[in-house]
Amino acid sequence: MDDQMAYAMAELGDFAAYADCCNVVPVKVFSMAEVAKHNSPEDCWVVLHGHVYDLTKFAKGHVGGANLITDLAGKDGTSVFEASHGENVLNSVRVDCCIGDIDPASVLEEHRAVAKLRERA
Numbered sequence: 001m002d003d004q005m006a007y008a009m010a011e012l013g014d015f016a017a018y019a020d021c022c023n024v025v026p027v028k029v030f031s032m033a034e035v036a037k038h039n040s041p042e043d044c045w046v047v048l049h050g051h052v053y054d055l056t057k058f059a060k061g062h063v064g065g066a067n068l069i070t071d072l073a074g075k076d077g078t079s080v081f082e083a084s085h086g087e088n089v090l091n092s093v094r095v096d097c098c099i100g101d102i103d104p105a106s107v108l109e110e111h112r113a114v115a116k117l118r119e120r121a
């Protein structure tokens, strides 16, 4: 459809046409209580920099090892993630894995993953 038609349909309340012409996609906002339910290697959601990622499939092929990601399942893993990666690394997983945003008010201290220190041998 041409732009004029898309704008006309948007004015009539057709959101799909609006999204089509303005590239606006509705973003789902999750609470931490919902994310926390997806807390296993078979169902692994992780909050990173304010966004919710379903990393269940991605973790299996992670160059750094699956466990580093599945250890963060159901958590806000931002501080652990940013210790080894810049935010730009997320560009390569955003399209496949980002499923929405987190409601920041729902993130409590207990939801934040912290890096585990390795014990000395």
Ligand code: HEM
Pocket (backbone or CB within 6 Å): 046, 048, 055, 062, 063, 064, 065, 068, 069, 072, 077, 080, 081, 084, 085, 089, 090, 092, 093
């Ligand atoms: C939590 C979500 C994470 C995502 C989405 C993620 C994503 C990625 C990606 C896309 C790569 C490939 C980078 C490239 O080819 O340039 C990578 C590599 C790697 N990641 Fe992660 N990662 C995560 C967590 C972690 C954590 C928590 C650690 C370590 C504590 C880690 C350690 C590594 C290492 C050692 C590599 C290979 C070396 C490198 O390319 O830097 N990752 N990760």
